[in-house]
Amino acid sequence: MGCGPWGRARRSDARAYGVEMGRRRGFFAELQHQAAVAQRERERAQAAAVREQLRAQREADRALDAAGRARVAAAKADERAAAEAEREAKRLHIAAQESKVAAMNAHLEMQLAEIDSILEATLKVDDYVDLEKLRKSASHPPFESKYQAPVPPPAPIQVPAEPVYMQPEAPKGLSALTGKKKHAATVAAAWAAFEEQHRQWQAYSASIPMRQLEQLTAHTAAEEQRLQSLASARARYDKECQTRQAEVDAANAELDVLIHNFQAGKQDAVTEYVGIVFGNSVYPDSVPWAVDHEYDQESRELRISLTFPQPGDLPTVRQYRYVKAKDEVTESPQTLKEQRDRYSSVVENMVLRTLHEVWESDRDGKIDSISLAGGVEHIDPATGQETFTPLIAVAVDRATFDAIDLARVMPAETLKYLKAVVSKNPHALARIDTSAGVRGH
Incomplete structure (x- = not known):
């Protein structure tokens, strides 16, 4: 050390x-x-003396809080109740101080016990160090990337149903006698509208193969970009793993040299081994x-x-x-x-x-x-x-x-x-x- x-x-x-x-x-x-x-x-946290110190400290904190609340209540009370509130605040203050002192004494007792057991403490443990147990192994986090999931394929472009011409209903009754000319105009307008609708449908249907090709091309490009990004992320991850592994390998190689030289009784190796013992x-x-x-x-x-x-x-x-x-x-x-x-x-x-x-x-x-x-x-x-x-x-x-x-x-x-x-x-x-x-x- x-x-x-x-x-x-x-x-x-x-x-x-x-x-x-x-x-x-x-x-x-x-x-x-x-x-x-x-x-x-970790051992100290489990020790009875520490638990007692923490208990005393918690009690002191609670008492201090109670004393503070009592003083606030005393300030708000009327004259008759004020005296009682003040007495209660004083009582709680005394309790808080006594709890504080108990916590201080518990801590002091723990300190003195640790000091007085310096030799006893080491007799309870085995000071031998198995150098092989100092060997390290690399720990790698799992590979994760936002590019792992494939790009979802686009929804297929559907061909809409072909328009169907609907003949306007012919007039009946007196309208059939007087509305022939008007009906003929209605039929002509309906047919013209149908023809325009059908023309648009034909044009749209004819464009679908090209649009599907464009859609497929865009999806393919996005997927290729994803795969490139995934490959880059994987390469970075692999490099980080290699770096960690290289550090571990170097440390283990150094340990191999230490073990070999220690077994041979080499001066520096024995000195380092004792340093490890003192480090414990x-x-x-x-x-x-x-x-x-x-x-x-x-x-x-x-x-x-x-x-x-x-x-x-x-x-x-x-x-x-x-x-x-x-x-x-x-x-x-x-x-x-x-x-x-x-x-x-x-x-x-x-x-x-x-x-x-x-x-x-x-x-x-x-x-x-x-x-x-x-x-x-x-x-x-x-x-x-x-x-x-x-x-x-x-x-x-x-x-x-x-x-x-x-x-x-x-x-x-x-x-x-x-x-x-x-x-x-x-x-x-x-x-x-x-x-x-x-x-x-």
Whole structure:
């Protein structure tokens, strides 16, 4: 895991321990880290402490809403009801503040529990990383295009029915005697109209084959255009699929090289594998940390530089209280001893957790020993410059560490057993002597 920029003092301390600083998470380590963070958030969402915090927060929100509504009601009430409404508003305000404090304490309790279980948390999981499971496969969306459906064929042009001449009805009765001339004119007009209608029908019928040809030609052109557009869309889709597949193939080829070199015990591959392991290691949000590491193939030793959170990064509040008389939320601070003890515990547990994660993940036995140096980045109060203060140094071989049951130990005693050099007061950033290096102690 990358540590970011290191000050001059930090780099010199790191070199004193034989660790070259500045390494950042590789591609596979970053993937694992993001997956581990997401998994941690899912587990946290299911935790009872989180559910209690959310319940308390919802209760606080409801109480605040109720108090607000009561104040509005009090402002609108008459004089007699106003006093009662004001009392109700005050009661609801107190309830809201108490619910708010309950939510704050639930969150604080969760934070402290996470901090105090840094070592315990890693003992519940298997830190081994199966590199084959990092192999990727391309996921392609289904091909979709508005040009997939054929252009609907045009409706056929129908030949209308041929006109039929209808003879006007002849006059009857007296009209038959006197209206012959008029009837003849009517018949002549009807016949003329029929002939014109029939002529138009013949002309229309004669035009249908050409119109059908034009219709077919237009449909054929539209369908050809659709097929061209569909082919272009398919070509773009295929190219996108090829790009995705090429990226996956490149990543898998890189993974193949990593697996091959790791099996051969190559220095860079073992270093990268450990980076993937550290990428899986997710600490509480209130415990910022960083780690640099380098594997030496010749000595089969892993050199680690661990960066602890600053003492001020950890919560210093023991409990929140609501004081009705002053209508304010106050903090009950942890004693200085509590803060010192918790910070020392964080340092001790982070060191043992880091050693454990490496040994448990190294099933193939590539690493024979570990030398670890840990400290804190901070501003030197004397110079105002960024500096790195070393707080702990330890060197241990596999056999010695494998004999330790971390589920049953007292971390401080374990570090004594491992002959670690530990700051006399980590909380005060009392530095250890780095002149002899890790193994020089």
